[in-house]
Amino acid sequence: MRQTYLRSTDVESAKSRWLDAFKNYELATERIAVVDSVGRVTAEPVVACMSSPHYAASAMDGYAVRSHVTVGAAPGYPLYLQVGIECFPVDTGDPLPNGTDAVIMIEHVVLAGNTIGIEQAIAPWQHVRPVGEDIVATEMLLSRYHEIGPVDVGAMLAASVAEILVIKRPHIIIMPTGDELVAPGIELRAGNIIEFNSHIFRNFLREWGCDVTVTLPVRDDESRLLQQVQESIEQCDMLLVLAGSSTGRGDFTEEVLRASGELLVHGVAMRPGKPVMLARVQGKPVVGLPGYPVSAHLCLELFVRPLVYKLRHIAEPKPKTLKGYLTRRLISPMGLQEYVRVMVGQVGAKYVVTPLSRGAGVVTSLVKADGVVVVPATSEGFAEGDQVVVTLQRDSANIEGRMVCIGSHDLALDVLADHARLKEGVRLSSTHVGSMGGILALKRGECHFAGIHLLDSRDGMYNVSFVERYFPGKQMVLVNLVGRVQGLITTKGSAGSITSWHDLTNHRFVNRQHGAGTRLLLDYHLAQNGIEASQIAGYSREETTHLAVACAVHAGEADVGLGILPAARAFDLNFVPLALEQFDLLFHKEDLVDPCMTALLDIIRSASFKDEVAALGGYDTFKSGQIVWES
Amino acid sequence: MRQTYLRSTDVESAKSRWLDAFKNYELATERIAVVDSVGRVTAEPVVACMSSPHYAASAMDGYAVRSHVTVGAAPGYPLYLQVGIECFPVDTGDPLPNGTDAVIMIEHVVLAGNTIGIEQAIAPWQHVRPVGEDIVATEMLLSRYHEIGPVDVGAMLAASVAEILVIKRPHIIIMPTGDELVAPGIELRAGNIIEFNSHIFRNFLREWGCDVTVTLPVRDDESRLLQQVQESIEQCDMLLVLAGSSTGRGDFTEEVLRASGELLVHGVAMRPGKPVMLARVQGKPVVGLPGYPVSAHLCLELFVRPLVYKLRHIAEPKPKTLKGYLTRRLISPMGLQEYVRVMVGQVGAKYVVTPLSRGAGVVTSLVKADGVVVVPATSEGFAEGDQVVVTLQRDSANIEGRMVCIGSHDLALDVLADHARLKEGVRLSSTHVGSMGGILALKRGECHFAGIHLLDSRDGMYNVSFVERYFPGKQMVLVNLVGRVQGLITTKGSAGSITSWHDLTNHRFVNRQHGAGTRLLLDYHLAQNGIEASQIAGYSREETTHLAVACAVHAGEADVGLGILPAARAFDLNFVPLALEQFDLLFHKEDLVDPCMTALLDIIRSASFKDEVAALGGYDTFKSGQIVWES
Known part of the structure; x- marks a missing residue:
């Protein structure tokens, strides 16, 4: 059963x-050498074996004296002391010569032959480190259950402690x-x-x-x-x-x-x-x-x-947290406490929080996660725009100052992110939610720019009409990232049998998600060719990236998908070019002068970026980095 | 020169x-095994060698089916499928049997002989992890200059990446x-x-x-x-x-x-x-x-x-900071940016910040430091009570919930701190500024309790009159920590020649600082014996602990000091008992019910604490843990 x-x-x-x-x-304990003890935890208090300093030492470079011989020296009334008899040159750390009890700083003496002149008397013990100034023998250096750090090792060695009892790992x-x-x-x-x-x-x-x-x-x-x-x-x-x-x-x-x-x-x-x-x-x-x-x-x-x-008897480190705003709705079942991994971006003064895939098997969601949002068992989740607390799993230095791109996926964005790592202080993270998702995210202030390739089915033009519709009266800029060829990705075997839009009606298709530019492109051409969505088997099976579409074809789960050449090449698949589209970056005009944005635009205009993108195949970099439209 | x-x-x-x-x-690069790569930094993007999953897999325990055969099943209208022919048992992670495209969860079937009954149709690809759901071959897993963590190793292994190029350490x-x-x-x-x-x-x-x-x-x-x-x-x-x-x-x-x-x-x-x-x-x-x-x-x-x-091309971790209030003035020279190590305590809702010794040679100040306060070169420092920003050098889990004791020093406090480590969630940190310093700190709300032993020279009573003077109208409690013997600490050699207060006038003395209970005790007995401070050589040389006084005598820097027996014993010195004094803990009555305070009082009343203190010698634990006075 x-x-x-x-x-x-x-x-x-x-x-x-x-x-x-x-x-x-309880764990067992063991005795180990202090020099190897970093990261270990004391099992009993550690007590100093010797004082430090263990002798009265000069705290300055200068001359050691019996303080009472300096009485009478005053500004304008110099007193002269014979070197080697009344005063003795000492460096910082030197033991005080017998009988001396103070040190005159080198800066306060005038050397004159075999004597020094001073214009100020000095008090006993001045500029002297007495025995035990730092550590007194028998004093407790570290308490029980103390996690040993680098400075603790120094203090124990200074106090002549060679071995200590620690908790076993x-x-x-x-x-x-x-x-x-x-x-x-x-x-x-x-x-x-x-x-x-x-x-x-x-x-x-x-x-x-x-x-x-x-x-x-x-x-x-x-x-x-x-x-x-x-x-x-x-x-x-x-x-x-x-x-x-x-x-x-x-x-x-x-x-x-x-x-x-x-x-x-x-x-x-x-x-x-x-x-x-x-x-x-x-x-x-x-x-x-x-x-x-x-x-x-x-x-x-x-x-x-x-x-x-x-x-180990030590406190669990407290992770940093931050408050941010959800970029999309987060539904969670009542009765289960859910832990959702998220990416965090800083846009202006606020943090934006984007939930990642919640699949328990998706190890890449662990890789991409900046932190975790907890949805209590008593909650059904949060609405888009709600403020949530993120427990960070990555140092916040990696989040602040990172440019956030939300929108369509393109391999050129990976190349851009990689080139950005070569510049100090410039980082780029991309989230792939399709072109329309990018436009809405930019409108809500959740990203710095959106990657879009939206075909207007009325005029066959890219992007402009969508920006005008969603950002009326705003000062926006479209900069071209790349021109790219879209086409049918098929197995080598079906190379001859799938060559046009009409061939989609008798093969198993794998589609992109709603709001993806590639899906708009498909719908545009289906309409142009008088084909109904219902005629295509697999029209409702959605993947969110070009690579995932190619992967499905490669795995035999579908016969054909619409996507870009590098995705087909990655899986050694056949590619039937059908359209050249314009992939632009959309942002607010005021950000043109942002230093990070300037650095990214410099990269896009560079020969090394264009060369690397061109080598992927299926790209046109002629207009890369150009402002193609502004309002 | x-x-x-x-x-x-x-x-x-x-x-x-x-x-x-x-x-x-730039550092050189090297190729290393992924399994050994945690903590290293990628020198180039890491690309997946294989998809994950690399086959269509069941995402649930249940039965794999061709989804179209389930059409028609509905609540109240069960459909029966033959196991081994129309449906196949699969566990999570199993490959889908040939031809099947969906998995029915085990929870949604009723087993009936060699068939299963279902009351719900299932859509294609439901409860199936398609090839590449997590990772698609050729996709960029990690960007260049990424510090590799445990989950990154998992993702690379899942994508069949065995070796990567990293920056040399x-x-x-x-x-x-x-x-x-x-x-x-x-x-x-x-x-x-x-x-x-x-x-x-x-x-x-x-x-x-x-x-x-x-x-x-x-x-x-x-x-x-x-x-x-x-x-x-x-x-x-x-x-x-x-x-x-x-x-x-x-x-x-x-x-x-x-x-x-x-x-x-x-x-x-x-x-x-x-x-x-x-x-x-x-x-x-x-x-x-x-x-x-x-x-x-x-x-x-x-x-x-x-x-x-x-x-290493990675971001320097950003330390946590907190805002707290200075417990004492912090003077710093103009023209130098000063970094002052501090201890931090949480008292009520606020953090209190106590500067530590600023000696450059005092390694114990590194050990004790919770963080650092920076005094800019343009500032002469901060006043007592000023708000300052502390850059933490210790996880804040070690600061929050720690009881702060400010006042006189006694070895029994070290024993108490050590015993506290044995109880979960109870920690104690002590700062030694003398009894009067402790009273003032408690008055300013900078500590949870003060350790005091203040002799009223008018009536020879301990502590009560001081509390009444400094906390008029407040509800305060004095709990006895220990009774302790004070006496003259001398070298073994001078055992016979220093036996009374009068002998201090013809030997080199080492004193305790202003406000120390031991100094009050000295002054009380000097007055009783008609001795002037100016008659005692070394009256102005101050140390802040009993151990430091004993250490100075041991080092030959002084002939005699006033202190407690364990300090004399620690350095194998002679001890002349002259007085029994009362060392109490002072706190607000409302804190009697604080769970941490209760835990500390339980320790003080325990036999193991009393035994350990008694073993130090020179202590009377008869009243330890008793409330000796309350207002």
């Missing part, structure tokens, strides 16, 4: 049940499970999945101060898994079992954890990450992480990280 | 001259100089200084992504230093010469840098760190860092870190 439903616990209850279960669980075993897993680099067959999750998690765990061992993938065999879990738990402080946490045929993790210990939580009312399992086996923590990288990553952050920090 | 003055440049000019000089200086050589330097662990003589600076700096540089080599200390010999600099610069990307940057006798660094390259900046209008040298030798950056750890640390942050990040 398959168990088809999981009882789920809310996030906070799950977390506190989990942490409470290990309230008295938590040893965590990661155990991937599943017949479908293969190591990176192995030839793939359908159904194989590259085992990359453990590489993500071991690197996070190392950043959090753990030692990590990754086992070979365990096959889907309940007795093998049970044996592996029982053997591994003895060798580590915490065990992470990857995948096998849903209710599919090969998922034995739940049974294994029940058989070998106590399942504290199975199923948390969150998305992604719902099927997570939290268990205690032989008194040690075991987590069953879902197989999808985004789900597992969230469970790692919500359950594993706090426990690691608790075991 | 000694050069006694340095021309100094302002901080911003020095920084831009330095960074400009290496505008075109900057190789930095640290070269300590000076005859006085000895390695940690070597027996010390007067004038020897433990070479700990390189250990601080190599650890910072590693955190910033560098490879570091530390040379043996170079002796003070100009030709040797010249040779070493010229040999080292060929083997590294940047050279840091430690010490030798002031103008003392053994400081040849300036001459050596002038002889072997170009000295860009010598002397910056800042404190500490004024004598820093910034140079270019064989086209490579060389920094002459001052010998004092606090100075050198600041120069490292201001000049080395930005150049390291620039060479």
Whole structure:
């Protein structure tokens, strides 16, 4: 019998049940050399073995004296002291010669033969670092449970502390499970999945101060898994079992954890990450992480990280947050606490927040994410324009000063972003929502510019009429990025049979999303040719980029799509050129003088940008960087 | 001739001259395995080698079907499909069986023998992850100059990228100089200084992504230093010469840098760190860092870190800042930009900011610092109570929720702080400014409680009359921390000759600072015995802790001081008990119910705390934790 439903616990209850279960669980301690102790945590107070300075030292370059011999010196009434008898040259850090108790700064003496002249008396202990000025032997340098940083190492060495007792680094075993897993680099067959999750998690765990061992993938065999879990738990402080946490045929993790210990939580009312399992086996923590990288990553952050920090007895770092405005509606089911990865842009004085793909398997959404927005279980989500709090996962230095382009996708934008990295202080991030999406985003002040290629079906002209309609009375500029050839992308096999718009009616098509310029182009030509959308199989299957369209054709999921030449080339597909279109960047005229915008326009006009774009094929860079229209 | 003055440049000019000089200086690149690439920076865009998923995969556990066979199923009108013929069981991640194009979730079927019943039709591609849903082959995964994190490694492996071109880690050589330097662990003589600076700096540089080599200390010999600099610069990307940057006798660094390259900046209008040298030798950056750890640390942050990040082509992380109120005046000279290390406490809703020792040699001020306050060159400083901006050097999780005690110093407070670390969420930081300083700080709302032992010379009673005078009409509480014995701390040699207050008149004394309870105790007994302060040599030499007083006696800088038994024991000194005093904690009555305060009081009342304090010697814990007075 398959168990088809999981009882789920809310996030906070799950977390506190989990942490409470290990309230008295302690890591071992070990004695290590201070020079190797950065990042470790003290297991007892560290006490100075020696004072620093350990002798009375000159705090300045100058002359050491018995202070009482300087009495009487005054401006205009110089006193002369014999070098080597009444005063002694010292450098900063030198021990005070016997009997001396003060240092006259080199700047305050006049050298005259074998004597120095001074015009000021000096008090005892002036410019002297007494013994223990910095550290007094037996004083507590560091408290217990202190995470050791570079300066702490310096202080301990200065106090002649050579070895200290620290908490052992938590040893965590990661155990991937599943017949479908293969190591990176192995030839793939359908159904194989590259085992990359453990590489993500071991690197996070190392950043959090753990030692990590990754086992070979365990096959889907309940007795093998049970044996592996029982053997591994003895060798580590915490065990992470990857995948096998849903209710599919090969998922034995739940049974294994029940058989070998106590399942504290199975199923948390969150998305992604719902099927997570939290268990205690032989008194040690075991987590069953879902197989999808985004789900597992969230469970790692919500359950594993706090426990690691608790075991290390240090505070979990507090991430930065910022408040920003949603660029689109964010719907979320009641009853699940949802964690949505977002990109953040700074446009003017405000931050704009764009939700990324919420697929639990979309590892690129982790790569692109600047942060996370939490939608509580009691909320159905947020409306477009709502203010939300973003928990940042990237340093804000990477967000501020980044130009945000929203609109249509083109490979030339990737080239532009890459060239921008070569200029200091200029960065570009692009979000692909189609040309109309770009126009609306610019109108709402969510981006610096929009990439658009919108064909007006009345006059066959690009972009201008749309800008006039959506920005009446505004001062706008259109700068050409590239001219590009659009055409039919087909398999090599169907090269001869699909050559015109009419051939779309008897093949499986893959379309672009609503608002995409490429879709407008299709609709324009279908109308011109008297073809109805309903005549085309697959008209409703939507992809959001040219590459995704080409990929679908390459995978045999469709016979033909409309797109650009480089996308066809990328998959070694056939390409039937049918139209040349104009891809422009739209922005407010006042931004023409913005230094970042100026830098981007300089790049677009450069020979190296044009050459690199031309090499992609199917591009016309003749007008690249030209202002093609302004209001 | 000694050069006694340095021309100094302002901080911003020095920084831009330095960074400009290496505008075109680039690190080499290398090809490395993706699995080892965390923390590295891409030197070119990273492009996907394979799509992910690379086959059409089930996105759910359930049954794969040809979607068109489900047409007609509706609530109340179930349709039955034969397993193995019309539908096929699949788990999440399984490839779709040939011909199928959609997956029905397990939750939406009813198993009936060898068939499944469904009450809902399904659209094509539902619950299917099409090829390239996450990553499309040839798409740009990471831009150039991207710092690789754990999730990026996952995405690259998922896209079958095995090796990438990255920027080499900057190789930095640290070269300590000076005859006085000895390695940690070597027996010390007067004038020897433990070479700990390189250990601080190599650890910072590693955190910033560098490879570091530390040379043996170079002796003070100009030709040797010249040779070493010229040999080292060929083997590294940047050279840091430690010490030798002031103008003392053994400081040849300036001459050596002038002889072997170009000295860009010598002397910056800042404190500490004024004598820093910034140079270019064989086209490579060389920094002459001052010998004092606090100075050198600041120069490292201001000049080395930005150049390291620039060479790595990534943004320097932006530290968190907070606004707080100064607990004391902060005077700073005009013309120098001063960087003052501070401790931060959260009392009620506001942050209180306490400047730490500004000695350039005080490495413990780096250890204690929560952050830094900058006093611009154009300012003479800030008044007590002024709002200042603190740049944090410690995660704010370590500041929030920390109890702040300001007042007199006692070892029992260290024991209390250490025991507090054993309780979750309770931390204690103590600042030692004497009993009166503690009362004034509590009055200004800068701390949660004050540690005081103030003797009223009129009635010989402790603390109460002071609280009544400074907190009229307020609801205050005094809780006893310990009773403690005060006495004369002398060398073993003078054990017989110093036994009473009168013996202070013919020995060298070391005193405590104004406002210290121990000083009040001294003055009370001097008055009782008819002794004048002017009769005591060293009455004006002030130390701020018991340990520092004992240390001065131990070092032979004084014959006798007044203090507590554990301080005498720490240095194996003689102790003449003369008084038993009452050390109390003073706080507002409303804080009696604060959970952190409750936790601290529980500790003070615990047997383990009392036992540990009693073991120090010279303590009476009979009343520890008792409320001895309340208003």
